[in-house]
Amino acid sequence: MTHKSANVEVRIPSRLGYEKVAMSTAASVAKLMGFREDRVEDLKTAVAEACINAMEHGNRLKEELSVGVVLSAGEDALEVKVIDDGKGLKTLPAKPDIDKKIHGEEDPRGMGMFLIQALVDEAEWVASANGKSSYVRLVIRLDSPTE
Amino acid sequence: MQSETKSRVDQLTSPAGHPVSVLRFEGDIASTSKDAVLGTYQGLAKDKFKLILLDFTKVDYINSSGIALVIQMLIEAANSGQKVFAYGLSPHFTKVFTMVGITKYAGLFPSQDAAMAAL
Numbered sequence: 318m319t320h321k322s323a324n325v326e327v328r329i330p331s332r333l334g335y336e337k338v339a340m341s342t343a344a345s346v347a348k349l350m351g352f353r354e355d356r357v358e359d360l361k362t363a364v365a366e367a368c369i370n371a372m373e374h375g376n377r378l379k380e381e382l383s384v385g386v387v388l389s390a391g392e393d394a395l396e397v398k399v400i401d402d403g404k405g406l407k408t409l410p411a412k413p414d415i416d417k418k419i420h421g422e423e424d425p426r427g428m429g430m431f432l433i434q435a436l437v438d439e440a441e442w443v444a445s446a447n448g449k450s451s452y453v454r455l456v457i458r459l460d461s462p463t464e
Numbered sequence: 465m466q467s468e469t470k471s472r473v474d475q476l477t478s479p480a481g482h483p484v485s486v487l488r489f490e491g492d493i494a495s496t497s498k499d500a501v502l503g504t505y506q507g508l509a510k511d512k513f514k515l516i517l518l519d520f521t522k523v524d525y526i527n528s529s530g531i532a533l534v535i536q537m538l539i540e541a542a543n544s545g546q547k548v549f550a551y552g553l554s555p556h557f558t559k560v561f562t563m564v565g566i567t568k569y570a571g572l573f574p575s576q577d578a579a580m581a582a583l
Contacts, residue, residue, distance in 0.1 A: 333495055337525065358556035365527055415565025418535050419542055425535040428564050429528040435563050 325388040329368065331376040331401075336368035339386040339399070346388050347395055352459060359436040360395070360457050366429040367399040367453045375401025375451060385452075394438075394458040405444025405451030467491040467525075469500035473508065478515070478583040485513040486576070490522040493530030501533040502540075510544040515583055519576065521552030531564060538569045551579045 327342050329335040343364040347357045368384055376382040385400035413431050417423035434440045439456035470490040478484050485508050493501065505516070518534075520526075541548045551573040553561060561567055573579035 336527075355556065358554075362527075362556070362560065365525075369527060369529070413564060415535075415568055419539055419569055421539065425539065426529065426532040428531050432528060432560065432563070 322392070323390045325390075327386045327388075328383045329386065330380050331372040331378050331382050331384060332380050333369065333372060333378075335384075336365045336372070339368045339384070340365045342386070343388055343395075343397060346390055347457070350390050350395060350459065352395070352457070356457060360397075360455075363433045363436045363440075363455055363457075364397055364399070366433050367397070367455060370429050370453070371399050371401035371403075375403030375405075377403075393460070394456050397455040397457075398452045399455070400450060400452040402449050403451050404448050406442045407444070409442065469493060469497035471500040471504040473504060475513075476517075476580065478580045480583065482515055482583055483513065484515045484517050484580065484583055486517045486519055488519040488522070491524075493520075493523055493526040493533065495527075495529035497530055497533055501530070502536055505537045505540070510540075510546065514546050516541060516546055516548045517576070517579055517583070518548065518550040518570070519552050520550060520557070523552070523557075524554075526557055526560070531560070531566070534566060534570075538566070542569065549573060549579050549583065551576055 325342060325346055327339050329338050340361045344357050344361050347360050371384040372378055382402045387398040389396040410427060410430055413428055414423055418425050437455045437457045441454045443452050443454060445451045468491055472488050474486040476484045476486055487504055538548055548570040550570050553572060558572060561572065
């Protein structure tokens with residue numbers, strides 16, 4: 318397969334479990350682009366977590382609101398935008414601390430954004446200007462410089 | 465949409481003679497898995513079963529809500545003087561568990577035999 322740019326879009330309802338549809342689609346595109354299996358797995362988890370955040374926090378699990386997932390396959394990178402109807406984040410949460418969690422000083426949840434940042438090459442949260450349609454933008458590169 | 469999490473418990477004895485409760489999971493580990501993960505663990509008598517081994521061999525998908533359930537189990541185990549170990553994670557989820565620090569509180573093994581030999 319040649320590396321021409323290509324866009325794929327998926328819309329999923331804000332119902333937990335449907336993040337797997339976006340995850341599978343992202344994995345298919347990444348495989349067509351030639352990503353190694355371990356990077357495909359990284360992408361799957363990052364996309365799933367971004368969709369879960371969009372459903373829970375952006376769309377507040379209102380099923381009538383959908384989450385948009387736009388995959389843009391470029392020459393040497395795949396960009397994924399996960400779009401919801403929320404206002405977006407004002408600040409990013411602190412890095413989770415397993416010791417604090419085990420000792421009850423921090424909520425056991427709250428790993429999603431940390432995982433997204435850890436597993437892809439770029440992660441950017443963009444709050445909307447009009448209070449709607451915020452998104453997270455992920456980039457995963459072929460031949461990542463971090464490896 | 466999320467596949468139901470199945471779980472069962474096997475009581476084994478390690479080569480060193482220690483009783484080990486093996487919690488075997490199957491399906492997704494996600495927000496809907498509370499009963500399968502925490503409920504199954506909480507069904508074990510905390511004063512009787514001190515070594516817990518989690519079997520993830522048949523688990524394909526774990527998300528952050530599922531990881532939170534595992535952490536909640538680790539909290540309860542730490543408070544009860546139990547030790548938790550795990551095996552059967554894919555290379556990807558081994559990496560994820562290491563990233564979030566779970567490996568500090570739950571030793572990971574590649575197989576049930578390797579885990580039992582160490583307990």
